[in-house]
Amino acid sequence: MGIDLGTANTLVYVSGKGIVLQEPSVVAIDQDDKLPLAVGEEAKQMLGRTPGNVVALRPLRDGVIADFDTAELMLKHFIRQVHGGRTGLVGPRIVIGIPSGVTGVERRAVMDAAIQAGARDVRLIDEPIAAAIGAGLPVAEPTGNMIVDIGGGTTEVAVLSLQGIVLSESVRVAGDELSDSITQYMKKVHNLVIGERTAEEIKIQVASAYPTQEDEIIMDVRGLHLLSGLPRTVTIKGPEIRESMSEPLSVIIEAVKRTLERTPPELAADIIDRGIMLAGGGALLRGLDTLISHETGIVTHVAPDPLSCVVLGTGRVLENFKQLERVFRGQSRSL
Numbered sequence: 001m002g003i004d005l006g007t008a009n010t011l012v013y014v015s016g017k018g019i020v021l022q023e024p025s026v027v028a029i030d031q032d033d034k035l036p037l038a039v040g041e042e043a044k045q046m047l048g049r050t051p052g053n054v055v056a057l058r059p060l061r062d063g064v065i066a067d068f069d070t071a072e073l074m075l076k077h078f079i080r081q082v083h084g085g086r087t088g089l090v091g092p093r094i095v096i097g098i099p100s101g102v103t104g105v106e107r108r109a110v111m112d113a114a115i116q117a118g119a120r121d122v123r124l125i126d127e128p129i130a131a132a133i134g135a136g137l138p139v140a141e142p143t144g145n146m147i148v149d150i151g152g153g154t155t156e157v158a159v160l161s162l163q164g165i166v167l168s169e170s171v172r173v174a175g176d177e178l179s180d181s182i183t184q185y186m187k188k189v190h191n192l193v194i195g196e197r198t199a200e201e202i203k204i205q206v207a208s209a210y211p212t213q214e215d216e217i218i219m220d221v222r223g224l225h226l227l228s229g230l231p232r233t234v235t236i237k238g239p240e241i242r243e244s245m246s247e248p249l250s251v252i253i254e255a256v257k258r259t260l261e262r263t264p265p266e267l268a269a270d271i272i273d274r275g276i277m278l279a280g281g282g283a284l285l286r287g288l289d290t291l292i293s294h295e296t297g298i299v300t301h302v303a304p305d306p307l308s309c310v311v312l313g314t315g316r317v318l319e320n321f322k323q324l325e326r327v328f329r330g331q332s333r334s335l
């Protein structure tokens, strides 16, 4: 079983079957008895809409585990959902892709949670390596490959060669930060208070990082008007939203440039030939590939299925375990 334990989404891959689960990393908890009320998509629908005794939580924030107990609960829930009921069978080997900012203590805790959920053998893999493998980059070859994985909480920029990270940089600015900029803009300019889910919808429907043919698309946004205190609809356009995201976008661009500047010349030459590969849900932002290409002068591609790259990478490692065993950071746990 391969798992992408992401800030925004958790995906599970089962060897021989493919991706069997794709759910938001959200848990709704009943405060009265501290028991989970819903996990995944159902819990995401509850974000910002819960009554007093229920909280909908995202246990991972900014690429780190913000609420360990809830993260553990969520991980166990998903593993059991996929593997569940098959008691008596040998527990699965699990490869988990986690943000590289996760601390040693958290790494061990993630492995323990997986063991408790029934795993026989747990390996952790850094998200950039898994994303690169999932995007189809030839990470085992002695060539330089650059991957930029823009998730919910973190953007990880890495140069890889021979199954290892040669150099990398991680910034805590990614999809969530882009959505937050939109929320702030709507409040400041349109006096409209919107929730986390509405900001994400705006980002997906009308936002772009670079002028595109879809700049004319408009969207009606509903929220609470600050001055009247009443619900109101405001019509917005793509270019104003692009402008509102300029700060987080420049943080991402600077991280890519800094990594390129530190890349050894032979590997830099390979990257010029092969281009930069974008993965993670943030790679789906319209025009982001064009912006990065424009800013760095290097051709930039978006992976075929950016949201699934990490979990597909964990799956490929599982299915080619002997050939790709060197990708693990030396941390494993077995029963």
Ligand SMILES: Nc1ncnc2c1ncn2[C@@H]1O[C@H](COP(=O)(O)OP(=O)(O)OP(=O)(O)O)[C@@H](O)[C@H]1O
Binding pocket: 004, 005, 006, 007, 008, 009, 010, 062, 063, 099, 127, 150, 151, 152, 153, 154, 155, 174, 175, 176, 179, 200, 203, 204, 279, 280, 281, 282, 283, 284, 285, 286, 306, 307
């Ligand atoms: N079409 C889209 N346009 C822009 N952003 C998108 C689109 N689809 C998804 N996203 C954003 O992608 C992010 C989630 O990406 P992903 O699932 O790769 O993150 P993650 O792996 O959970 O996070 P992390 O890597 O930080 O742990 C969210 O911020 C989401 O809003």
